[in-house]
Amino acid sequence: MEILFNKVAQIPWEGLRMKRICKISTFVIILFIINVSFASETYTPLSGKNEKLHFSVKSDAPFDVVIKSETFSKGEINYIFENFDYSNNFQLEKGGTASYRINPAENVKEIIIKLSDGAILIDHGGKLVKVTEKPQAKVQPEPLPTGSFIADTVWDIKGDIVKGKIYLKDHIYRYDMIVNGKRDIKIESVGTHVTTQQTIEVKNLTIIVNKKTGKEIAIDHEEKAYYETEGLMFSPLYNPFEAFYIMSRMFSEHYKVEDRGSENIGQMPCDKKDLMFGKILIQTIWISKKYRFPVKTTNYIEGKEHMVFELKNIKETSVHPKIFDIPKGYKKMKL
The missing domain is CATH 2.60.120.380 (Jelly Rolls)
Incomplete structure (x- = not known):
């Protein structure tokens, strides 16, 4: 996921009215290759x-x-x-x-x-x-996360670091992007015959995802506002946790998941998987066997690492349900 930044496609999101949260150039993430x-x-x-x-x-x-x-x-x-x-x-x-x-x-x-x-x-x-739509390939259901922990996050985009925090409580998690003031990050994506760049604005943002219902809440702490969606509309841009699942689930006709066995990230045993577009490696993901949750993702451009997103200092502990509440005084916005 290069948050859904990948080597094959970009999506302009001009119609979402998300200017309070993101500033995107003509080409933006998340690929939609559909049969x-x-x-x-x-x-x-x-x-x-x-x-x-x-x-x-x-x-x-x-x-x-x-x-x-x-x-x-x-x-x-x-x-x-x-x-x-x-x-x-x-x-x-x-x-x-x-x-x-x-x-x-x-x-x-x-x-x-x-x-x-x-x-x-x-x-x-x-x-x-x-013309008639071709049938979609069958995809194995995505396993629900389990357990409870708190961890730091480090998102490295070619040396540009964005830090954050994550709270997991079974099938619900909260990802906080913690930024000292607003700033822009430039991301480059290279395809077979095209190279594109996009600029995203990062700031203090929280994304809450319910993996059981598929619902998402995006909280903009700068504007003291929040958005609720039935699907993952913000995650493709700001939430690297979901990129692998979105591409492998929605675009299974073009993207294939290849198992690479087991590998530890730190002391944590993980299932390692590659997301492939033909013979092109798009992303590698390491999913914790214990929590059934990604602890590291790496995106590639022309075989080289482009973005790495990783959990650090994972601490198994109880997470209070109130961590998933909307802060008082925040206004609900429509997309």
Whole structure:
């Protein structure tokens, strides 16, 4: 996870309205390589929750895809290229529109439009062809963490260090990014035919994840505000714990997990696993056998270590449930 920074793809998150928490360049993390399928019409309606359409490009010249919102709508448009992909999020009021330029000369192969809420009409001028989605590969269920501990965290991005703290209580954990003032960190990602850079703003931020329900809370201590999501929307950017699971679970058609046996991190026995894109090593993760929780992750670019995230000074102790409460006076925000 290079927080989902990997060697294959980046995702712009411009539509999430997360400016209070992150400042991202045009290309940002988290890759969405998903199997595709597609159909052809000039206007294609889409409504409901978690609905999506798969298209192929049927044009030699640039053209626009215009999303027209029939109700308040949220979703994303994913661009699948030959060797990488990225996505744009949209959030529209009723009657709003969003226009996306498609240039076949850039070798965009597929377009996936996913709707989280609302109803939209997609005007693509007949330049997209809908096809049937291929079945997703079966993925083994992710084991729930167990036990209780407190640990320090060290996130090393090519010598730029971000420290933090983690509290685990069975299937719930809290990750605190502890920063002395705000600062920007530049992260580089290299693909087969593309090199991209993104800048993220780090500051005092807490992310709470319930592994059983999949819910997430992001707490911005600078703004005294918090966000609640049904899925992991902040973790791909700020929480290296989840990168391995997100990529291996959501993109199993392209990413394969290879077991590398057992290896100790310090005195802690761990299961070692590699995340592979074909023959390219993307990430190595060490998962504690005792806690069933990652204690170290390493991301690679061109075979070299790019980012390392590791737990230090792990102390097995009881963790009070109040550690997962929202601080008093903090305002709930909407994405």
